[in-house]
């Protein structure tokens with residue numbers, strides 16, 4: 332189960348922006364507009380990829 336959360340304020344009060352045409356989301360709490368982060372799953376993936384890229 333994917334839970335969408337605002338990367339700026341962490342709020343889960345986010346909706347699809349422009350009816351999903353742009354693929355961006357809008358946070359109703361802080362006004363952030365952009366790609367959304369899936370809670371926990373994405374953060375773990377980012378950490379792993381960072382350690383792999385580092386040489």
Ligand SMILES: [Zn+2]
Nearest residue numbers: 337340358361
């Ligand atoms: Zn927000």
